[in-house]
Amino acid sequence: MRGSHLILGNLLVGLLVISLTACGPAQAPGQTQVALSKSAQPASIPYQPDSGNLLVHCGALIDGRSDTPKSKVSVLIVDGHFSKITAAKDIAATVPVLDLSDYTCLPGLIEMHTHILESFEELVDLTMYFDYSVDDYMAAGRKYAHRSLEAGFTSARNLGNYYAFVDRQLRDKIDRGELAGPRLQVSGFYLTIPGGGGDLLAPGIPEESIPGHLRAGVSRSTEEFRANALKAVEGGADVLKLIASGAVLAYGGVPGEPEMSREEIQSVAQVAHDAGLKVAAHAHGAQSIKDSILAGADTIEHATYIDDEGIRLAIQHDVALVMDIGAGDWMIENGRKQGWVEEFLRKTIETTQVQRESFKRAHDAGAPIVFGTDAAIYPHGMNGIQFAYMVEWGMTPMEAIQAATSRAALYMGWENRVGAVEVGMLADLVAVKGNPLEDITLLENVEVVVKGGLIVKR
Numbered sequence: 155m156r157g158s159h160l161i162l163g164n165l166l167v168g169l170l171v172i173s174l175t176a177c178g179p180a181q182a183p184g185q186t187q188v189a190l191s192k193s194a195q196p197a198s199i200p201y202q203p204d205s206g207n208l209l210v211h212c213g214a215l216i217d218g219r220s221d222t223p224k225s226k227v228s229v230l231i232v233d234g235h236f237s238k239i240t241a242a243k244d245i246a247a248t249v250p251v252l253d254l255s256d257y258t259c260l261p262g263l264i265e266m267h268t269h270i271l272e273s274f275e276e277l278v279d280l281t282m283y284f285d286y287s288v289d290d291y292m293a294a295g296r297k298y299a300h301r302s303l304e305a306g307f308t309s310a311r312n313l314g315n316y317y318a319f320v321d322r323q324l325r326d327k328i329d330r331g332e333l334a335g336p337r338l339q340v341s342g343f344y345l346t347i348p349g350g351g352g353d354l355l356a357p358g359i360p361e362e363s364i365p366g367h368l369r370a371g372v373s374r375s376t377e378e379f380r381a382n383a384l385k386a387v388e389g390g391a392d393v394l395k396l397i398a399s400g401a402v403l404a405y406g407g408v409p410g411e412p413e414m415s416r417e418e419i420q421s422v423a424q425v426a427h428d429a430g431l432k433v434a435a436h437a438h439g440a441q442s443i444k445d446s447i448l449a450g451a452d453t454i455e456h457a458t459y460i461d462d463e464g465i466r467l468a469i470q471h472d473v474a475l476v477m478d479i480g481a482g483d484w485m486i487e488n489g490r491k492q493g494w495v496e497e498f499l500r501k502t503i504e505t506t507q508v509q510r511e512s513f514k515r516a517h518d519a520g521a522p523i524v525f526g527t528d529a530a531i532y533p534h535g536m537n538g539i540q541f542a543y544m545v546e547w548g549m550t551p552m553e554a555i556q557a558a559t560s561r562a563a564l565y566m567g568w569e570n571r572v573g574a575v576e577v578g579m580l581a582d583l584v585a586v587k588g589n590p591l592e593d594i595t596l597l598e599n600v601e602v603v604v605k606g607g608l609i610v611k612r
């Protein structure tokens with residue numbers, strides 16, 4: 155009995171909090187051109203995810219897969235999935251209509267690399283994490299998930315938080331419709347060596363004073379990496395994140411230098427693949443990039459110092475590069491003002507330009523590149539700023555859009571769920587006024603967001 159009272163109490167508290175923060179999928183009546191029927195009211199939180207029924211008239215549609223946009227397309231959404239895509243106005247409106255005749259519609263965007271429960275604010279002093287509770291983390295996660303969704307990112311991979319498994323809670327609350335946010339793949343924690351890029355060992359801090367829940371993936375041998383990878387899988391991770399080389403935003407890390415051996419990376423990849431999961435390998439250095447690809451990583455995060463051999467291997471093994479080339483300018487401009495750790499700033503400056511040049515080389519050579527920004531190292535919700543950088547450094551606007559839609563979905567293993575406006579896929583859709591193929595910066599201010607057929611922003 156005591157248990158059930160507690161559960162009821164938590165539910166009531168949860169509902170109270172949710173209704174107070176229902177700035178997410180709420181919508182004032184009359185905002186759409188055709189009033190929505192009651193059954194399709196999007197939603198104050200909590201709501202039933204992927205339950206929307208909607209007819210969307212798009213001025214133009216970039217479907218995420220084909221290389222040419224179509225003009226005047228109507229998209230019928232039934233039970234949260236795309237059901238029919240046809241010439242405008244062909245479909246009789248038996249469901250509520252969302253008229254986007256002046257807009258270009260695109261699939262919901264995909265962020266392949268975020269840290270959605272953490273923020274650049276902690277870059278002043280990483281030991282702040284020592285005192286963070288689950289509630290602190292969830293309060294941050296609720297806010298950042300909402301901002302990410304409002305920016306048009308309806309799916310995301312959360313590639314690490316220091317507090318083990320807090321991301322799993324956020325994912326599940328979003329999946330139950332209790333919070334507004336992207337569909338998440340979560341990694342649970344970082345698989346990293348002691349003092350490595352995913353560890354919080356700091357100069358002058360005794361190791362034993364660091365709370366254990368912040369170091370769940372710290373591993374000292376191939377066997378420990380295997381065991382901790384298994385712990386992540388059994389704990390409910392959707393993707394495994396390992397730190398193969400030094401990190402920019404960690405004390406003492408050298409971004410070009412290997413931290414994990416190829417055998418250690420391989421042990422993690424084996425556990426992940428046995429469980430049907432993918433492995434995201436943080437690797438700045440040329441050697442770690444090659445080691446990670448050869449050991450079975452599915453995506454290379456950062457890939458800053460990738461050499462020609464690494465590019466060749468990425469192509470040969472069909473491993474996608476997730477290169478966060480959009481954040482550097484913001485970090486350099488704001489980091490010093492905010493008093494970030496000097497070492498982090500120095501390494502940011504050292505890696506920003508070279509990563510962009512590597513991006514261009516890799517793209518010119520034909521390596522697969524998908525959209526990931528490392529959101530948290532700059533403000534959540536600004537994710538879309540990276541599109542312009544990807545175009546500046548060699549992609550066509552259509553390539554950049556596909557990198558954040560169907561291509562991203564493919565490399566996260568969700569190619570049958572999201573990333574394209576196609577019959578049968580989850581009805582995630584965004585819209586901008588104008589043509590993003592002519593002005594890619596339009597994607598910095600997505601005006602309409604639909605997730606699972608429910609309007610979350612208009």
Ligand SMILES: [Zn+2]
Pocket residue numbers: 267268269313528
């Ligand atoms: Zn990261």
